[in-house]
Amino acid sequence: VNSETNRHALLEAFPVVISLPVQWGDQDAFGHVNNTIPFRWFESARIAYSQRIGLFGLFQAEQVGPILAAASCNYRRQVTFPDTIHVGIRVVRIGRTSLAMEQSAVSEEQNAVVAKGASTSVVFDYGANQKLAVPASIRRAIEKLEGRPFELP
Amino acid sequence: VNSETNRHALLEAFPVVISLPVQWGDQDAFGHVNNTIPFRWFESARIAYSQRIGLFGLFQAEQVGPILAAASCNYRRQVTFPDTIHVGIRVVRIGRTSLAMEQSAVSEEQNAVVAKGASTSVVFDYGANQKLAVPASIRRAIEKLEGRPFELP
Amino acid sequence: VNSETNRHALLEAFPVVISLPVQWGDQDAFGHVNNTIPFRWFESARIAYSQRIGLFGLFQAEQVGPILAAASCNYRRQVTFPDTIHVGIRVVRIGRTSLAMEQSAVSEEQNAVVAKGASTSVVFDYGANQKLAVPASIRRAIEKLEGRPFELP
Amino acid sequence: VNSETNRHALLEAFPVVISLPVQWGDQDAFGHVNNTIPFRWFESARIAYSQRIGLFGLFQAEQVGPILAAASCNYRRQVTFPDTIHVGIRVVRIGRTSLAMEQSAVSEEQNAVVAKGASTSVVFDYGANQKLAVPASIRRAIEKLEGRPFELP
Numbered sequence: 001v002n003s004e005t006n007r008h009a010l011l012e013a014f015p016v017v018i019s020l021p022v023q024w025g026d027q028d029a030f031g032h033v034n035n036t037i038p039f040r041w042f043e044s045a046r047i048a049y050s051q052r053i054g055l056f057g058l059f060q061a062e063q064v065g066p067i068l069a070a071a072s073c074n075y076r077r078q079v080t081f082p083d084t085i086h087v088g089i090r091v092v093r094i095g096r097t098s099l100a101m102e103q104s105a106v107s108e109e110q111n112a113v114v115a116k117g118a119s120t121s122v123v124f125d126y127g128a129n130q131k132l133a134v135p136a137s138i139r140r141a142i143e144k145l146e147g148r149p150f151e152l153p
Numbered sequence: 154v155n156s157e158t159n160r161h162a163l164l165e166a167f168p169v170v171i172s173l174p175v176q177w178g179d180q181d182a183f184g185h186v187n188n189t190i191p192f193r194w195f196e197s198a199r200i201a202y203s204q205r206i207g208l209f210g211l212f213q214a215e216q217v218g219p220i221l222a223a224a225s226c227n228y229r230r231q232v233t234f235p236d237t238i239h240v241g242i243r244v245v246r247i248g249r250t251s252l253a254m255e256q257s258a259v260s261e262e263q264n265a266v267v268a269k270g271a272s273t274s275v276v277f278d279y280g281a282n283q284k285l286a287v288p289a290s291i292r293r294a295i296e297k298l299e300g301r302p303f304e305l306p
Numbered sequence: 307v308n309s310e311t312n313r314h315a316l317l318e319a320f321p322v323v324i325s326l327p328v329q330w331g332d333q334d335a336f337g338h339v340n341n342t343i344p345f346r347w348f349e350s351a352r353i354a355y356s357q358r359i360g361l362f363g364l365f366q367a368e369q370v371g372p373i374l375a376a377a378s379c380n381y382r383r384q385v386t387f388p389d390t391i392h393v394g395i396r397v398v399r400i401g402r403t404s405l406a407m408e409q410s411a412v413s414e415e416q417n418a419v420v421a422k423g424a425s426t427s428v429v430f431d432y433g434a435n436q437k438l439a440v441p442a443s444i445r446r447a448i449e450k451l452e453g454r455p456f457e458l459p
Numbered sequence: 460v461n462s463e464t465n466r467h468a469l470l471e472a473f474p475v476v477i478s479l480p481v482q483w484g485d486q487d488a489f490g491h492v493n494n495t496i497p498f499r500w501f502e503s504a505r506i507a508y509s510q511r512i513g514l515f516g517l518f519q520a521e522q523v524g525p526i527l528a529a530a531s532c533n534y535r536r537q538v539t540f541p542d543t544i545h546v547g548i549r550v551v552r553i554g555r556t557s558l559a560m561e562q563s564a565v566s567e568e569q570n571a572v573v574a575k576g577a578s579t580s581v582v583f584d585y586g587a588n589q590k591l592a593v594p595a596s597i598r599r600a601i602e603k604l605e606g607r608p609f610e611l612p
Contacts, residue, residue: 378531
């Protein structure tokens, strides 16, 4: 229970949290989770967040969706199988056409942050092949989910 | 020939360049190469560089090898199958225990940079589970490969 | 509840069952889960089974572990994100040095079997680089887990 | 040259051959190429074959393409980085709606077959979500590429 309390504390700044099992095959020849895997975790977290704000549905309806412009990861601790990773995600800035996000990955086994991520996604019209302004409905959904207003770009 | 000339110009700042085919399965449901794939390219480039400076052999002999502390990617252009990617890599700073590197991925089809990467690796003793100072032999091998001296940390 | 009942029926022949979320990035450019992903599920199921019978621990202790000799998959239905996959696994034959296994992957969304797998693993001494007879302790653990005796090879 | 001669002999029964580098990250915690990777090789070979017979273009034009019904692999030898894999592929049977194929993966380092694959693909109309008879143009293209007639189903 204490470790659950701590995990919630580590993730309380994030309105969306997903949980993913570490698979044995996520490990590479160094015997720990390969460096590309946290980027898969962060992608899954972005998708979950997009579902919550209605951005994921837009893609299926209108071919408008996020496209990744930049991503980074700070690797804090080695992760090994077996484990479960809890990934928190939040929006930290809404630009004219972009969303800046932060992710934090917490290991259940280590009860600690194992990786921190940052990313910038651009709202993209895959049909017209061009950037779009962040739709007002998406901005409002983010502000509601984050529980705070965001500065206009 | 012109496009080859241009590609060489795009990669001439990088002493090590590897070439990798885009596989159809590298593409995700957006129909372009998934965002985790450039991190695989950059990893392969780091391994190739490590082989050139003798750092890869150290791991096999003494369990001393690079561990990734941070990685980032700027996605410049969408990549699709079929294509061949040429990845250049260089060391930009040698710290006490770390190497900072930059990577550039050039698409043969687009004849342009499609992704730029940066990473920080730490020299790590996997047996003793601790950081090590960059060995003098590795520093010399980097300076020889890069053709310039590096400031001491 | 009905669908849970049905899922249990679909998996009741399997003494070990694991559950894995479908990640968005498991999908390829055809918009469904890529054909390599069920093999990752089956691998994770084999590892879980190996943990249950003490074979996974042998590898960490003595570098003795399973090596895959053959694997196959029948793809029954397309799988898409979001979904959760429940993978059942059982041993169907114990050879002198090998274990034949079957896997069945059930989609929570479709409430149906989406992929059937079969595999043959050989007990391998990674240190000595050679096959080993299936240890008697492993045979007994399998018989106990499966609740039936197996013919001697 | 002798090893090239031998490699050509190993692959001469296959009208389409692709070459892929082993990447360091293809290896798992057992220190060899993960069991899912040959399925990625075989997929890339199927795509290359599909391009040669005009089936790949059909998908882009009409959403008609192959869907995988079954796949299997016999793992003959462990593969490690660095290496280059040459994958040969051929059609062995043309059914009413299906193509049966065989793949063979040859390691340049080991100068030997490391994995044998078999697969069944079905011609699928992704728009209408149903199987299609193998188009006559595709049958003719296969017969031309393989240099022999195929029995009617």
